[in-house]
Structures are given as structure tokens and as C-alpha cells.
Amino acid sequence: MTPDITTAQIRKIWITAREKGISSELLHSMIFEITKKESVKELNIKEAGKVIERICGKRRARKRCEPSGYIAKMSHDQLKQISNMIVTIERLGKTYTIEAIADKVAQKKPDQLTRVDAVKVATACKEIINRLKKQNQSTHPL
Structure with a gap:
């Protein structure tokens, strides 16, 4: 004992x-x-x-009885990260909403996104940001 x-x-x-x-x-x-x-x-x-x-907040192994990322809902941190990226996209001159991106990438509403879906949405946001940065560099030479 x-x-x-x-x-x-x-x-x-x-x-x-x-x-x-x-x-x-x-x-x-x-x-x-x-x-x-x-x-x-x-x-x-x-x-x-x-x-x-x-x-x-140390990382721990997921137990068998816990849901995997394919079932578990999107975390608050993931939502915050995606929201911050959408704000960055707006600063770069385009208007996107989390609803539109979630529908396009995962065919779901934002409140139905799983952790895996949230990663896909975040990746799509990163790609949009990179594309907009390249466009802005070519139109605004230093």
C-alpha cells in the first residue's frame, strides 16, 4: 500500500x-x-x-475508454486557434467565416467538428493565409 x-x-x-x-x-x-x-x-x-x-497540463496517454480524436469534440484551444487564423485572414483582406470553412473542409457545422476535423480546418486556414501572403507580396513590392 x-x-x-x-x-x-x-x-x-x-x-x-x-x-x-x-x-x-x-x-x-x-x-x-x-x-x-x-x-x-x-x-x-x-x-x-x-x-x-x-x-x-502534462500530456498523458489516452485510456481505452476515452474517445479518440475521431469522436471527441473540438477542443477550446483548437477553436481559439482557428478563430485567430480567421482574424489573420481578415487582416490580409479576405472575409471567411468558421462556418464556411468547416462546411467546405469537413461538411459539418462548427459545433459538430471533431478534433480531427478541427485539424483539417486549421490546415485549410494556414493554406489560405499562405496563399494570401504570396498574393500580397506580388502586388506590394518592397
């Missing part, structure tokens, strides 16, 4: 959660999701390490 959690680990969990802007309620739900335990004090050293890694 592994030893109980140390006070230093408890502090690390709470401080890291506070730095990342994670509320107490969300932290407890993360703890339950990872360890199936209700409280920070119920954790052992190994479980505390897993919680700290998750809070810090």
Missing part, C-alpha cells in the same frame, strides 16, 4: 489549481475523475502525483 499524501503535495495541488484558475469545485471533480475519491486528503502519494500532473 502506498503512503498517504504529504502536506507539501496538498499545498502543491491547491497552489497549482489556484494559479491555473481552477475552482475548488472543478478541482474536486478532477480528483474524482482521476482517482474516484472525494477529497484531497484521501489521496495517496501516487494519486496526488497524477492529480498534480493533470492540473499542470
